[in-house]
Amino acid sequence: MTSFIMRRIGLAAIILLIVAILLFSMMHLIPGDPTVVALGPRSTPEMREAFREMMGLDQPILKQLALFLGRLAEGNLGEDVWSKRPVLTMIFEVLPYTATLAVASFLWAVTLGILLGCFAVVHHGKWPDWLIGILSVGFVAVPSFVVALYSLLIFAVSLNWLPAIGAGTPGDFISQLKALVLPSFAIGLGWVGYVARLVRAAMIEAMGENYTRTLRSFGVSERRIIFRYALRQALIAVLSVIAIGFGGLLTGSVFAEIVFSRPGLGKMTYDAVMSRNYPLVMGTVLVTSGLYVTCMIIADVVTAWIDPRVRSAL
Amino acid sequence: MTPGPATATPVNPAPVLELADVSISYSGIVPAVVGVDLMVMPGEIVGIIGESGSGKSTLAHSVLGLLPDSAQISGKTLSLNGIDMLGASEQAMRQLRGPAAAMIFQNPMTTFSPMHKLGRQLMDLLWRERGLSNKEKRQKILKALQDVGLPDPAARLEAYPFQLSGGMLQRVAIAAALLMRPSLLVADEPTTALDVTMEAQILHLMHEIRRNAGVSILMISHHLGVIAEICDRVAVMYAGRIVEEGPVDVIFADPRHPYTKALFACEPALIETGATRLPVIGGEVPRPVRIGCGFAGRCPQVLECCCNATPPWVAVGAGNVSHFSRCHRSAP
Numbered sequence: 001m002t003s004f005i006m007r008r009i010g011l012a013a014i015i016l017l018i019v020a021i022l023l024f025s026m027m028h029l030i031p032g033d034p035t036v037v038a039l040g041p042r043s044t045p046e047m048r049e050a051f052r053e054m055m056g057l058d059q060p061i062l063k064q065l066a067l068f069l070g071r072l073a074e075g076n077l078g079e080d081v082w083s084k085r086p087v088l089t090m091i092f093e094v095l096p097y098t099a100t101l102a103v104a105s106f107l108w109a110v111t112l113g114i115l116l117g118c119f120a121v122v123h124h125g126k127w128p129d130w131l132i133g134i135l136s137v138g139f140v141a142v143p144s145f146v147v148a149l150y151s152l153l154i155f156a157v158s159l160n161w162l163p164a165i166g167a168g169t170p171g172d173f174i175s176q177l178k179a180l181v182l183p184s185f186a187i188g189l190g191w192v193g194y195v196a197r198l199v200r201a202a203m204i205e206a207m208g209e210n211y212t213r214t215l216r217s218f219g220v221s222e223r224r225i226i227f228r229y230a231l232r233q234a235l236i237a238v239l240s241v242i243a244i245g246f247g248g249l250l251t252g253s254v255f256a257e258i259v260f261s262r263p264g265l266g267k268m269t270y271d272a273v274m275s276r277n278y279p280l281v282m283g284t285v286l287v288t289s290g291l292y293v294t295c296m297i298i299a300d301v302v303t304a305w306i307d308p309r310v311r312s313a314l
Numbered sequence: 315m316t317p318g319p320a321t322a323t324p325v326n327p328a329p330v331l332e333l334a335d336v337s338i339s340y341s342g343i344v345p346a347v348v349g350v351d352l353m354v355m356p357g358e359i360v361g362i363i364g365e366s367g368s369g370k371s372t373l374a375h376s377v378l379g380l381l382p383d384s385a386q387i388s389g390k391t392l393s394l395n396g397i398d399m400l401g402a403s404e405q406a407m408r409q410l411r412g413p414a415a416a417m418i419f420q421n422p423m424t425t426f427s428p429m430h431k432l433g434r435q436l437m438d439l440l441w442r443e444r445g446l447s448n449k450e451k452r453q454k455i456l457k458a459l460q461d462v463g464l465p466d467p468a469a470r471l472e473a474y475p476f477q478l479s480g481g482m483l484q485r486v487a488i489a490a491a492l493l494m495r496p497s498l499l500v501a502d503e504p505t506t507a508l509d510v511t512m513e514a515q516i517l518h519l520m521h522e523i524r525r526n527a528g529v530s531i532l533m534i535s536h537h538l539g540v541i542a543e544i545c546d547r548v549a550v551m552y553a554g555r556i557v558e559e560g561p562v563d564v565i566f567a568d569p570r571h572p573y574t575k576a577l578f579a580c581e582p583a584l585i586e587t588g589a590t591r592l593p594v595i596g597g598e599v600p601r602p603v604r605i606g607c608g609f610a611g612r613c614p615q616v617l618e619c620c621c622n623a624t625p626p627w628v629a630v631g632a633g634n635v636s637h638f639s640r641c642h643r644s645a646p
């Protein structure tokens with residue numbers, strides 16, 4: 001198991017290295033003065049000079065790359081072009097907002113998705129199954145921003161139950177929780193449909209397996225077969241898909257943070273791109289990639305751990 | 315060949331399993347079993363032989379009401395311990411599964427969930443024993459596993475199915491079935507997926523069950539040797555129909571149906587050597603037919619009437635031996 005995890009971490013490191021190299025080349029591949037590419041046309045000559053200095057742009061390209069990677073390895077992601085604050089500090093300030101948003105969306109997707117999927121399987125072939133099938137497709141098909149706008153209109157504007165923008169008052173848990181509901185729902189709803197369909201399909205497959213026939217031949221109730229046996233098999237399928245989806249939830253946070261004016265990694269990336277703030281763009285992209293591969297590692301490990309055949313083969 | 319306990323019973327007791335004119339088709343169009351009559355008496359071992367696709371598993375599953383939703387079943391009678399299964403609700407059938415009839419399946423490697431420890435699964439199979447504590451259930455299971463000769467049973471409870479061999483898993487399956495104290499044990503080719511050594515061990519075990527447990531057994535097999543060895547009566551299936559039925563020694567010594575004859579003629583030493591597969595007879599692939607004789611396309615003795623009239627079920631036994639054949643040639 002440890003060597004399995006080590007291999008995964010090694011793979012993740014390689015992926016991150018490639019991302020870093022791509023980010024580095026971006027600056028040089030775009031035609032024009034790299035400092036203008038990185039800092040934007042509005043930057044002052046002093047800023048460009050400082051940036052040239054920091055990146056060692058007068059050095060040979062491979063040396064520059066080595067210096068760049070060396071700084072990354074030290075955890076130095078550079079400074080914000082405008083505020084001169086360390087990029088890493090800025091990212092760590094907003095990271096908790098995005099993390100809670102992603103986790104909340106994930107919880108919507110998993111709890112509602114699994115519940116609906118199970119409900120459909122219990123009523124397989126009857127009207128609740130059909131209804132859930134239609135709803136699931138609907139959830140997947142409706143773009144998140146439509147969900148976001150409508151839920152804003154209904155729950156924030158008309159009913160005034162939940163705040164429309166922001167992340168809640170700092171220190172006030174209830175207010176933060178309320179502010180989390182709509183954006184996470186907007187991101188998570190598409191996944192609810194997806195997970196529900198996945199759970200249903202995997203469980204119906206499990207219900208056709210020989211072992212469920214054995215359980216049935218001993219008079220074990222359908223409910224127990226569904227919840228104790230088929231669900232276990234379905235969870236493996238869901239888990240591996242959802243882990244990849246978790247990365248998607250992070251990307252989804254970009255638009256949700258913009259629509260709901262929430263601080264976060266997504267909004268920070270967006271603002272950084274808009275203001276041609278290269279060090280900040282690079283930092284947020286790298287951290288997002290880091291989160292992505294971390295999720296993949298966790299998913300791989302959990303999937304391996306949940307399936308005894310895979311677990312013992314490691 | 316030892317006479318079965320049933321022959322020793324003086325009066326006619328009620329049958330454990332009774333099928334009359336049972337037909338099963340898949341998706342409404344593909345007939346798999348056509349007009350089957352079959353009876354299993356208490357303590358009796360009845361064998362079913364027939365080549366692949368002749369409908370043996372379909373018949374076996376119907377006994378416990380385990381057919382998939384796509385299957386339609388119709389007929390006069392299908393009763394277990396005198397309880398009608400044709401009109402029974404799913405709930406009523408659930409109550410019968412286990413105590414009335416338990417089943418052993420063809421492929422032991424897929425009999426149990428790959429994701430759960432065997433102990434957990436066996437405990438779940440004993441769901442009826444609500445009066446017992448988990449510890450008592452565990453004791454019961456250990457005892458049953460010991461009885462079927464599974465080495466180191468306590469460790470197996472903590473194991474996952476893939477950690478056991480096919481032969482060991484089949485023992486576990488048999489132990490689980492016997493824990494139900496069923497009136498009828500349906501064994502659908504319990505040794506087909508196993509190698510020869512394992513097969514011999516499982517057969518030996520079935521022999522002991524027959525001696526000790528007093529259950530009736532419906533034994534489905536490709537293996538003529540197995541049938542000859544442990545069955546009292548045998549039914550020969552061909553294209554969804556039972557074409558011949560009678561005491562096992564009579565059928566082997568004096569087969570009357572052309573299909574059975576062809577079967578035995580393929581390999582005279584078949585019974586002694588114990589071939590694992592039925593020989594395949596030349597001609598077209600068997601397909602169940604509702605009208606006429608399903609064997610007509612391959613039958614060396616085919617008659618004019620064979621294709622358009624269903625052959626009658628004719629008593630062909632000498633004296634009061636119950637021996638039947640479904641053939642126009644047997645008709646008086």
Ligand SMILES: Nc1ncnc2c1ncn2[C@@H]1O[C@H](COP(=O)(O)OP(=O)(O)OP(=O)(O)O)[C@@H](O)[C@H]1O
Pocket residue numbers: 340341344345346364365366367368369370371372373382384
């Ligand atoms: N679930 C199913 N859906 C549709 N057709 C089926 C299904 N199961 C079996 N059949 C068909 O019914 C017929 C009888 O199959 P069955 O499995 O009962 O035969 P069998 O005698 O047990 O064969 P084998 O020796 O290969 O196990 C076959 O033609 C098969 O294709």
Ligand code: SF4
Pocket residue numbers: 571572573607608609610611613614615616617620625640641642643
């Ligand atoms: S009924 Fe006709 S075709 Fe069928 S087995 Fe008898 S003789 Fe052959």
Ligand SMILES: [Mg+2]
Pocket residue numbers: 370371372420502503
């Ligand atoms: Mg079969």
